[in-house]
Amino acid sequence: MQCQMCDNGNDIVSKCVDCDSNMCFECSTFHSRHKNFKTHITEKIESTNIETSEKSKLGEDVCDLHKREITLVCESCNSAICNECETQSHKSHKHCRITFQAQKRRDFFQLGIGALKSKITEVDGTIEMSKSEENSYYKFCKQGKEEIQAHAKRSKEIVCNIIDVLANLNLQKIEEIQKKDIKSITYFQMNLQQRSCLYNVFSETRKMQ
Template identity: 30%
Template sequence: MDSEQIVKLRERLLQCAVCMDEYQDPRILPCHHTLCLECIESVVKASPLTGRFFKCPQCRADVAVPRGGAELLPINFYIVSLQDELATKEYSGTCDVCSRDWIAVQFRCVDCDLDICRFCIHAHRLETHAESPKIFRIESGSSGNSANICPDHVDESCQLFCRTCNQAICVACSCSSHRHHKTLPLNAHLQESTKYLQTELDRLISEKRCVLKAGEDMDKLKQEVGDCQKQSVARLSTAAEEACKYVMERLQTLETVIKTSAREQEEEIEDAMKDYRFYLQHIEKGVNFLKDMQASDMCLEAVDAYRVFDSRLNRLKKHFTSKKFNLQLCKFIPCVHTSVFSVNLLDRHFYHFGKLGTLTNSKYSIAFDHKTNQPVRYLQGLPGLLHIRGSVVMLRAFVVFMLFQLVLYVGDATGINSWLTSVIGV
């Protein structure tokens, strides 16, 4: 492209509508027209509005200036790129990451609003953002070869790579400051780097597949845990309902047993009470007769009549006191504390619900004392035997005898008796 065409393009595309000169720090307006930053500030100051609004000099559209000032208006990178391509303006700036002023800024991160050099752009892409950032190139076309210029020797280009220092160097540097370092041609290093990056790409793709597979497996495990939780809760609820149902059934059964036993015992006691009431009536008759005899005259006929009555009264007493009946008391003793305890055995937890209480049957034999006429209880079964004199001693002797027999049996089975016999014989 000749100079005349470049001039025409500059006049058509790179000329500010306010200062009529080439754009200096071009900023794009909401109406998509572009003005220099200084021109925007001067138009805002000259605007009769509130200081935040002005009319576009080209389309007369109302433009609102950001609260932070005109500096917050976006840069027109399209104009900047044209200036770079036409070599009319070289973008100048300092890297906002490393702040090295001797390196030309070649990239801009729109998400972070930062100017970044070619040395910091890769780390910024990998580490700063969780997702791929929006990054634009702002380097000029004429500065493309300046990246290979040696910083120590301006007239030399970097043709070698120093492995020791991990940087590109020129031939002069390899003979001076990098004399004893490991070097190789820059093209060879680039080929190795290309192969390394391709290998890493393949590895990361494979690793990504593995990680995605692991994520799927974790989702399945999560689903399995959720399903197991739902099934366990449902089964626990069912077991609790069945346990409550079983307890209620047992409650009805035991209520029937207790009530039936109580009714039978009441009938036996009521049968004994008939003889008791009949005997009591005769005693009252005798008492009333003797009181009347004390108030009236004594006669032999009355004494003879009382003697006959007394003999009949003795027969009634013998009949009443000789009567015996059995008594069975069903007692339910509730537990003071009902709890749930668990036992861990081979990674299995066994849960047991504590007992509600104990139902006991106390069996008695009821007899009447001939002297006091009072009912006396006698325990039946094993508890009754234990109350007999000497029964406890006999039971203890039986237990000791059985333990002795058990020791002899174990000794014969294990050979200890033979060993003891041989030792004693020696």
């Protein structure tokens, strides 16, 4: 960038904030010494800042080499170029209009997006299927548990009934045995009483003799 204070075409080295003007070295020296500008604030401008400022003014769609509008794409180098690049450093290369290349890439991205959406739909379907299978599995496990519990309950009832039947049979046998034993004991006691009576009669008879 050139000085805004003079017409000498010198490169700028500083900027006066109050004047909002870029200055070369000579103008900056004069500006700082002049009594009317002594209170002004100046800022030093680095060369990198100048290049950045120039590029920002030229815009992103301008060739860095020729400062012309980028209108083409070099397919051999895969880089954006201007018309002068086409006739010079990229003369023997294959190139096309940047609008065509942009549309081509948009179409490519659209295809990629379509494939991605299709894949997402497929994944969503797989997720739903896995959820359905998971629900079926839990339902199957629940049903199996309920069947096992019901079978165990029925088996328990059957076993308890069998035990009750066996217990009743044993009780009946014990009662029958008890009745027989009581009958035998009663018969034995009656025999003892009869013998005792006979013994007493025999004893009395002997005493009388």
